[in-house]
Structures are given as C-alpha cells and as structure tokens.
Amino acid sequence: MPASITPTLSPQELEKQQAAAAAVRWVRDGMVLGLGSGSTSAQFIIQLGAAVQNGLKVQGTATSLASEALARQVGIPLLEPRRGLRFDLTVDGADELDAHLRLVKGGGGALLREKTIETASDYLLVVADSSKLVPQLGRFPLPLEVVPFTLPWVLDALDGLGAHPVVRPALADPSQPYYTDQRNLIVDCHFGAIADPEALAARLQVIPGVVEHGIFLGLAKAAIVIQHGQPMVLKPGEAARPATEFAALP
Structure with missing residues (x-):
C-alpha cells in the first residue's frame, strides 16, 4: 500500500492557522461568541471546536450559513438571534485592515x-x-x-462616485449573480485607494437600496496579524506586541 501523503500547506494557510490558534487563547469558559466568516475564521472555528471537545464551554452565533454549518460540524453550541443577545467576543477575518484597524470586509x-x-x-x-x-x-x-430591486439606481449612484461597480457573479454559474444568505446582491466597487474611509462610508450609507457596505469603522478593538512569521497583536495607536503577551482580553 502506498504511504499516505499529507498535503503541504501554503505559507498563507500556515499563517491563518497561527492567527487562529492565537485567537483561541483569548476565549474563556462561559463566553458567548460571534463566529466570523472566511478562511481564517474557519480555522478559528475548527480550533475552537477542538477546545470544546476538550471541555471548553462556550456558545456562539455565526455570521454566515457556511460558518454555522462548520460550527455545528465541530460541536460548538449555537444560539439563534434574539433581542438582548450580546457577544463577549467576536473573532473574524478581514480582506484589508490598516494601522487604525479600519477594515474592508465582505469578500465572502x-x-x-x-x-x-x-x-x-x-x-x-x-x-x-x-x-x-x-x-x-x-x-x-x-x-x-x-x-435586488434597487440595483439599477444603486449602480447609477455608484457611477457618480467613481466606484466602477461590478455585480458579483455566482461562482457556480458566472452568468448568474451571486446572492447572499439574505438573498441580496453583492456589488464590488473599485475605488482604488480610499483616502477618507469615514467620508466614503457616510456617502454609501445613504444610497437607497444599499443594505450595508464593507467599510467597518470603530468596531475592531485588536487584531492578530502574522508579521515576520509570528502572531502580533495590533491595537489602534499602539506598537505591535507579540501575541504571547496576551492570555485573554486585554
């Protein structure tokens, strides 16, 4: 019989695992968690599930149907949305983040x-x-x-902002549009460098039909980012520090 072959992870995949492992160390017994979406968040959910199997008691709500399915698969107890529900900690990825922890999200x-x-x-x-x-x-x-109903007018408004908007196609059939879990469309905007994220967010938010935009401001309190092969904790206005200095929420 041929020997089993272990797939070799890419450097980026290894970094995602590292960042996720560092984040799991911030979770404490009894927490109510928000479970993010995307490939790095998936690594966090998988590693959190292993901790749950070893006795960690947490509950969570997922930010996507895919993350919800993964959380169920690895045994994380899930909570349905309800009034008054708050989360001690949410762990999620980002498509981009800057030194002020302003984020671009929504690639998934x-x-x-x-x-x-x-x-x-x-x-x-x-x-x-x-x-x-x-x-x-x-x-x-x-x-x-x-x-979906508002799409033509949203595209007109975005053209006026220089967004070069593109309706995202479905992965399975690029001739059809991509639909979110809420059955809305995704429009990807190509602004280039965003010099003033706050001003742009304000202009996008008032376009009728735009349910939400992917600029996340003032939400992230910290980020674990791999730098020179090591997980580092970034906080707005502070120098990066090794993740090993943090055993829980600072």
Whole structure:
C-alpha cells in the first residue's frame, strides 16, 4: 500500500492557522461568541471546536450559513438571534485592515451579518495573515450588499462616485449573480485607494437600496496579524506586541 501523503500547506494557510490558534487563547469558559466568516475564521472555528471537545464551554452565533454549518460540524453550541443577545467576543477575518484597524470586509459576501454581530459585540478581534495589513484601504474591491430591486439606481449612484461597480457573479454559474444568505446582491466597487474611509462610508450609507457596505469603522478593538512569521497583536495607536503577551482580553 502506498504511504499516505499529507498535503503541504501554503505559507498563507500556515499563517491563518497561527492567527487562529492565537485567537483561541483569548476565549474563556462561559463566553458567548460571534463566529466570523472566511478562511481564517474557519480555522478559528475548527480550533475552537477542538477546545470544546476538550471541555471548553462556550456558545456562539455565526455570521454566515457556511460558518454555522462548520460550527455545528465541530460541536460548538449555537444560539439563534434574539433581542438582548450580546457577544463577549467576536473573532473574524478581514480582506484589508490598516494601522487604525479600519477594515474592508465582505469578500465572502457576509458583510451584513458580520457587521450586525460585531456591532452587538463587546470586543471584536480580527485575525489575519500578513497579506491583509495595508498602508491604505482600497486595493481590495469594496463590497456592498444591495436589494435586488434597487440595483439599477444603486449602480447609477455608484457611477457618480467613481466606484466602477461590478455585480458579483455566482461562482457556480458566472452568468448568474451571486446572492447572499439574505438573498441580496453583492456589488464590488473599485475605488482604488480610499483616502477618507469615514467620508466614503457616510456617502454609501445613504444610497437607497444599499443594505450595508464593507467599510467597518470603530468596531475592531485588536487584531492578530502574522508579521515576520509570528502572531502580533495590533491595537489602534499602539506598537505591535507579540501575541504571547496576551492570555485573554486585554
């Protein structure tokens, strides 16, 4: 019989595992957690599930149907949305983050649920590989979640802002649009460098039909980002510190 072959992980995949492992160390017994979406968040959910199997008691709500399915698979008890529900800690990835921990999110199409849960969280911890930290937001296209009926007028408004908007196609059939878990569309905007994220967010928020935009401001309290092969904790206005200095929420 041929020997089994263990797949070799790419450097980026290894970094995602490192960031996720560092984030799991911030979780404490009894916490109510927001469970993010995307590949780095998936690593966190998998490693959190292993901790649950070893006796850690937590509950969570997922920011996407995919994350919800993964959480169930690894045995994390889930809570349904309800009034008054708040989260001690949410762990989620980002498509981009800057030194002020302003984020661009929505590459996976879950920005509405992500922003909802993260706004209801006492602490948002971002987990990211080294490629996600940027000097200025805008290299990654900015996603907007849009009500389908309003799409023509939303695109007109975005053209007026110089967004170069593109309706995201479905992965399985690019001739069809991508639909979010809430059955909305995603429009990816190509602004280029975003010099003033706060001003742009304000302009996008008032376009009728834009349910949510992918600029996340004032939500992330810290980020675990891999730098030079090591997980480092970034906080706004502070120098990066090794994640080993943090055993729980600072």
